[in-house]
Amino acid sequence: MTDPATIAKHQVSSNFASCNLSHTAHRNRCLIWHARLGHVNFKRLKRMRDSSRHPEIKFSDTEYDDARHNRCPSCDAGKAKKHPTYK
Numbered sequence: 001m002t003d004p005a006t007i008a009k010h011q012v013s014s015n016f017a018s019c020n021l022s023h024t025a026h027r028n029r030c031l032i033w034h035a036r037l038g039h040v041n042f043k044r045l046k047r048m049r050d051s052s053r054h055p056e057i058k059f060s061d062t063e064y065d066d067a068r069h070n071r072c073p074s075c076d077a078g079k080a081k082k083h084p085t086y087k
């Protein structure tokens with residue numbers, strides 16, 4: 001796996017440009033790491049934060065709870081079985 005710090009340095013701007021997150025969601029560090037690491041599962045992201053292998057991954061428990069309750073629109077679109085219908 002690529003070092004998250006390397007990803008953070010080189011792909012922040014491209015992730016922000018291509019990500020569907022709202023402007024306010026970009027303040028949530030948990031959602032930022034979720035997007036940076038290829039939309040990794042939130043439980044896995046929390047395990048990564050709690051492990052000593054990735055000290056650069058930092059976010060609060062409040063940010064984690066907010067990120068889990070405010071769903072990621074890119075993940076929702078990727079998991080959808082049907083195309084949205086427009087009326």
Ligand SMILES: [Zn+2]
Nearest residue numbers: 039072074075
């Ligand atoms: Zn996502």
